Amino acid sequence: MPLINVIPGDKIPTAPLNVRVPMWRVPGWLMLLVWIGRGLARVVVLAVRYWWLTVPAGLAVWVRAEYGTVVLVAAVLVLTGGCVTWWQLHPASWLRFGWYPLVGRWRRVWVYRRRWASAMATCGLATVFDGDRYIPRLGKVRSDSFGDEVTVRLLPGQIPDDWATAAPRLAYTFRLRDGRAYAAAKPDRVTLRFLRRDPLAALVAPLPVAGVPDFTALPLGIREDGDVYQLRLTGSQLLIAGATNSGKGSVIWSLIRALAGGIRSGLVELWVFDPKGGMELAAGTPLFARFAYEDPDRMAGVLEEAVKRMRHRAARLRGTSRQHVPTPADPLIVILIDELAALTAYITDRKVKERIKEALGLLLSQGRAVGVHVIAALQDPRKEVLPFRNLFPTRIGLRLVEKEEVDMVLGDGARDRGALCDQIPETAPGIGYVALDGVREPVRVRFSYLTDHDITQLVRDYARPGGGAL
Ligand SMILES: Nc1ncnc2c1ncn2[C@@H]1O[C@H](COP(=O)(O)OP(=O)(O)OP(=O)(O)O)[C@@H](O)[C@H]1O
Numbered sequence: 001m002p003l004i005n006v007i008p009g010d011k012i013p014t015a016p017l018n019v020r021v022p023m024w025r026v027p028g029w030l031m032l033l034v035w036i037g038r039g040l041a042r043v044v045v046l047a048v049r050y051w052w053l054t055v056p057a058g059l060a061v062w063v064r065a066e067y068g069t070v071v072l073v074a075a076v077l078v079l080t081g082g083c084v085t086w087w088q089l090h091p092a093s094w095l096r097f098g099w100y101p102l103v104g105r106w107r108r109v110w111v112y113r114r115r116w117a118s119a120m121a122t123c124g125l126a127t128v129f130d131g132d133r134y135i136p137r138l139g140k141v142r143s144d145s146f147g148d149e150v151t152v153r154l155l156p157g158q159i160p161d162d163w164a165t166a167a168p169r170l171a172y173t174f175r176l177r178d179g180r181a182y183a184a185a186k187p188d189r190v191t192l193r194f195l196r197r198d199p200l201a202a203l204v205a206p207l208p209v210a211g212v213p214d215f216t217a218l219p220l221g222i223r224e225d226g227d228v229y230q231l232r233l234t235g236s237q238l239l240i241a242g243a244t245n246s247g248k249g250s251v252i253w254s255l256i257r258a259l260a261g262g263i264r265s266g267l268v269e270l271w272v273f274d275p276k277g278g279m280e281l282a283a284g285t286p287l288f289a290r291f292a293y294e295d296p297d298r299m300a301g302v303l304e305e306a307v308k309r310m311r312h313r314a315a316r317l318r319g320t321s322r323q324h325v326p327t328p329a330d331p332l333i334v335i336l337i338d339e340l341a342a343l344t345a346y347i348t349d350r351k352v353k354e355r356i357k358e359a360l361g362l363l364l365s366q367g368r369a370v371g372v373h374v375i376a377a378l379q380d381p382r383k384e385v386l387p388f389r390n391l392f393p394t395r396i397g398l399r400l401v402e403k404e405e406v407d408m409v410l411g412d413g414a415r416d417r418g419a420l421c422d423q424i425p426e427t428a429p430g431i432g433y434v435a436l437d438g439v440r441e442p443v444r445v446r447f448s449y450l451t452d453h454d455i456t457q458l459v460r461d462y463a464r465p466g467g468g469a470l
C-alpha cells in the first residue's frame with residue numbers, strides 16, 4: 001500500500017513523512033585526522049594572509065638557527081638603519097611605500113579586525129537570514145598621516161548610503177574622531193574614511209598664483225585628502241553659502257587671488273558688489289573693473305550694464321562659437337557679490353529690487369557660455385531670500401546654522417551623504433563642503449586665508465593695467 005495517496009490535480013498533503021535519518025559510525029581516529037587537517041589548513045591560510053608577519057618571523061628564526069643570535073641582531077640593526085636612512089633621504093617615498101603600508105596592516109588587525117563582528121552587529125550592518133548571521137567582509141586598510149581608508153564588501157541588500165548613515169557611529173565604535181563612507185569603484189564595495197586627526201585643523205596659507213589662470217581649475221583651498229581644491233569656473237556660476245563669520249570672505253579672496261594673474265594681463269574683469277558698505281572688499285579696488293556698494297540704484301545700473309555686455313557678446317558669438325574664449329580684448333567677466341540677499345531681499349525700493357532681480361536672472365541663466373560668471377555669497381539660503389538658487393550649478397556650503405539648510409545649498413540628500421555643514425564648529429572658519437565632478441559624496445575643504453598683508457601685496461602685484469574701479 002502506498003504511504004501517501006496523491007490525487008491528481010490536488011494539493012500535495014503536508015502530513016509528516018516518516019523519514020529515517022541514516023546512521024553513520026565514524027571512528028575516533030578519523031575524526032581526529034579531520035580536526036588536525038582543518039587546523040593545519042587554518043594555520044596555512046593565516047600564515048599566508050599575514051605573510052608580512054610570518055615571513056620576517058620565519059626568516060629571523062632561520063637566521064638565528066643557521067648563523068646565531070649575533071648575526072640576527074646585526075641583521076635587524078642593518079635593516080633598521082636602512083629604513084632610517086631612507087626616511088631621512090626621501091621621507092615622502094619612505095612614508096608611502098614603507099611606513100604607511102605597515103601601519104595600515106597593523107591597524108587592520110589591531111583596530112578593525114578585533115572589533116569587526118561586534119561593531120557590525122551593534123551598528124546595524126550585520127544581517128540574519130534563515131538562522132545564519134552575515135557580516136560584511138573587511139577588506140584592505142590603507143593608512144596615511146591623518147586617518148585610515150577601509151574597504152568593505154557590501155552584503156546583498158546594502159547600499160553605500162546605509163554605510164554613510166552608520167559611518168559616524170562606526171568611527172566612535174573604533175574610538176576614532178570622524179567617519180564617512182564613499183561608494184567605491186566596484187559596485188559591491190564601499191570605502192570608509194576614518195580620521196585620527198583633522199587634516200584641515202591648520203590655517204591654509206594663500207596658494208601660488210598662476211600667471212595665466214586655468215579657469216577650469218582655480219586653486220582655492222586644500223581638500224581633506226590633502227589635494228588642492230580646484231574650482232571649475234568655466235561654464236558655471238558659483239554660490240557660497242555660510243552663516244556669519246563662517247569664512248565667506250576667505251573663499252572670495254582665495255578666488256580673487258586665483259584669478260589675479262588674469263586680472264593683471266587683462267584676461268579677467270572683476271565686477272564687484274559689496275552691499276555691506278564696502279567693508280570686506282574695498283581693499284581690492286585696484287583689482288576691480290567695477291566696484292559698487294551701498295547705493296542700490298548704482299548696483300542695479302552696473303548689473304544692467306553687465307547684461308548689455310553679455311547680450312552684445314552673445315550676438316557676436318552666435319553661430320561662430322558655442323563657448324567664449326577670454327582674450328584681453330574680450331575678457332572674462334566675473335561678477336562678485338558679497339551678500340546676495342542685500343540685493344535680492346533687503347532693498348526697500350521695489351522698482352530697484354525688480355531691476356536687480358531681472359538683471360541677475362538674465363546673467364545667471366545666459367552668462368555661462370559667453371564668459372560672464374556670477375559668484376555670490378549668501379548668509380541665509382532659504383528660498384524666500386534666494387529665488388535663483390537653482391541657477392547656480394556649483395555651490396559651496398560653509399558652516400550653516402540649521403540641518404535643513406545643507407540640502408537647500410548642496411542639493412537633496414547632501415547631508416545624508418556626509419555634508420555636515422551644521423556641525424562645523426565656529427572655531428573653524430573657512431571650512432566647508434563642496435561637490436566634485438563625478439563624485440557622489442561631498443568633499444570637505446578648507447579655503448586659504450589671506451591676511452590684510454597678503455591682500456595689500458596681492459593688490460600691489462596684480463593691479464589692473466588700466467587702473468582700478470572708481
Ligand atoms: N579660511 C580661513 N581660515 C582661517 N580663518 C578664517 C578663514 N576665513 C575666515 N577666517 C576667520 O574668520 C573670520 C570671519 O571670516 P569672514 O569675514 O570671511 O566671514 P563671513 O562668512 O564673510 O562673515 P559675514 O557673513 O559676517 O561677512 C575672519 O575674521 C577670520 O579671522
Ligand SMILES: [Mg+2]
Nearest residue numbers: 248249280338
Ligand atoms: Mg563677509
